[in-house]
Amino acid sequence: MVQAYILIQTEVGKASSVAETVGGLPGVIQAEDVTGPYDVIVRAQADTVDDLGRMVVAKVQQVDGITRTLTCPVVHL
Numbered sequence: 001m002v003q004a005y006i007l008i009q010t011e012v013g014k015a016s017s018v019a020e021t022v023g024g025l026p027g028v029i030q031a032e033d034v035t036g037p038y039d040v041i042v043r044a045q046a047d048t049v050d051d052l053g054r055m056v057v058a059k060v061q062q063v064d065g066i067t068r069t070l071t072c073p074v075v076h077l
Helices: 015-023 049-058
Strands: 002-010 028-033 040-046 066-073
Touching (some): 002 015, 002 049, 015 040, 040 049, 049 066
Antiparallel strands (some): 002 040
């Protein structure tokens, strides 16, 4: 199992709706509105890194109002 934080920038005024929509996607553990350089932070999981990448590109990035994403896989050192 691979987990990652997905940092999302949205169009002005869209953070709440983006967090709600992304929070309902399969594989998303949690989606929160935040302040700072990113508008929404998501914790997601998938079976493999490839599955995680497909989820981000095919599902998360297709949500209306998202302008940019940055995916940060969780590592256990």
